[in-house]
Amino acid sequence: MKASPGPAVSVIIPLYNECENLEDLHRELTSALEPMGRPYEIILVDDGSTDGTLDRLLALESRDPRVRVLRLRRNFGQTAAFSAGFDHARGDVVVTSDGDLQNDPADIPRLVAKLEEGYDMVCGWRRERKDPLSKRLPSFFANRLISRATGVRLHDYGCSLKAMRAEVVKNLRLYGEMHRFIPAVASWMGVTLAEVPVHHRPRMRGRSKYGLGRTVRVLLDLFTVKFLLAYGTRPAHFFGLVGLGLGGAGFAILLYLSYVKLFEDTAIGGRPLLLLGALLFLTGLIFVSVGLMAEVLVRIYHESQGKPIYVVKEIRPAAAEPDREPALPHR
Numbered sequence: 001m002k003a004s005p006g007p008a009v010s011v012i013i014p015l016y017n018e019c020e021n022l023e024d025l026h027r028e029l030t031s032a033l034e035p036m037g038r039p040y041e042i043i044l045v046d047d048g049s050t051d052g053t054l055d056r057l058l059a060l061e062s063r064d065p066r067v068r069v070l071r072l073r074r075n076f077g078q079t080a081a082f083s084a085g086f087d088h089a090r091g092d093v094v095v096t097s098d099g100d101l102q103n104d105p106a107d108i109p110r111l112v113a114k115l116e117e118g119y120d121m122v123c124g125w126r127r128e129r130k131d132p133l134s135k136r137l138p139s140f141f142a143n144r145l146i147s148r149a150t151g152v153r154l155h156d157y158g159c160s161l162k163a164m165r166a167e168v169v170k171n172l173r174l175y176g177e178m179h180r181f182i183p184a185v186a187s188w189m190g191v192t193l194a195e196v197p198v199h200h201r202p203r204m205r206g207r208s209k210y211g212l213g214r215t216v217r218v219l220l221d222l223f224t225v226k227f228l229l230a231y232g233t234r235p236a237h238f239f240g241l242v243g244l245g246l247g248g249a250g251f252a253i254l255l256y257l258s259y260v261k262l263f264e265d266t267a268i269g270g271r272p273l274l275l276l277g278a279l280l281f282l283t284g285l286i287f288v289s290v291g292l293m294a295e296v297l298v299r300i301y302h303e304s305q306g307k308p309i310y311v312v313k314e315i316r317p318a319a320a321e322p323d324r325e326p327a328l329p330h331r
């Protein structure tokens with residue numbers, strides 16, 4: 001591992017109204033991290049709590065110099081809280097976990113050890129999940145769906161307990177409820193993934209922040225992730241294909257109707273097929289136009305921000321800073 005002035009391990013924990021869990025959380029984290037014998041920081045992200053979480057966080061922070069408190073201005077959601085943590089983490093290894101003690105901090109050393117076998121990301125797998133059926137059932141289907149759709153094969157996408165290399169995490173941009181798609185989003189960078197079974201516990205104190213509504217949001221996020229992974233740099237291929245299919249079918253129908261009208265001299269004005277043909281043709285046209293528009297957007301996104309459409313792992317012989325993003329060619 002490369003030497004770094006910062007701590008070797010940054011643990012990031014999002015907290016929204018978890019005041020009753022904080023003491024135990026800190027104690028369990030400390031007894032898991034201290035024996036690892038390396039520098040660490042615990043980044044506790046207060047996601048706009050209203051139950052006194054912040055006061056207890058500040059008390060922890062004044063007691064333990066390894067605790068950093070990141071206070072968000074309001075409740076932005078778990079994904080945003082993780083993102084904030086990523087941006088401010090100083091370690092070479094970043095560990096994420098829930099703060100309600102459902103994840104067991106004692107698993108952290110095993111995850112980190114696995115990471116250092118040469119993986120970029122190690123995901124926890126709650127093999128025996130201690131949640132009510134109303135949570136496990138949608139998760140069961142969601143996990144299979146995400147696995148199929150993204151091609152990133154994991155058993156448990158919802159597990160927050162993960163260990164990742166900082167250089168991977170720092171390049172992640174997350175939106176919506178996408179923390180569960182971190183492995184999928186990162187797969188675009190060509191990361192190597194491992195999965196480790198972890199201990200899971202029922203929530204003893206505080207209440208769950210999610211209900212069934214999450215299932216729908218996860219599904220919608222899956223569409224986004226899938227689309228961006230497959231067509232993020234070539235949207236016209238997606239919209240164009242759909243557009244050509246629909247528009248082609250519409251065109252064929254209209255051609256047929258024209259033939260009927262012109263050569264068989266039959267009225268077509270009242271035929272439902274006419275409506276269908278016209279609609280398909282128009283829809284196809286719109287799809288193709290949206291595809292072209294999206295191509296312009298992709299160029300604006302990548303070129304205005306100097307974001308390449310690839311990620312370099314290494315350049316040989318090593319340049320000064322091989323992990324910097326390459327400059328755009330001069331125009």
Ligand code: UDP
Binds near residue numbers: 014
């Ligand atoms: N959380 C958060 N912001 C939110 C919702 C949740 O930071 O808007 C945190 C919460 O405090 C906990 C973690 O995310 O540490 C997981 O939340 P929860 O336990 O409610 O999810 P569940 O285990 O029920 O899926």
Ligand code: MG
Binds near residue numbers: 102
């Ligand atoms: Mg929980």
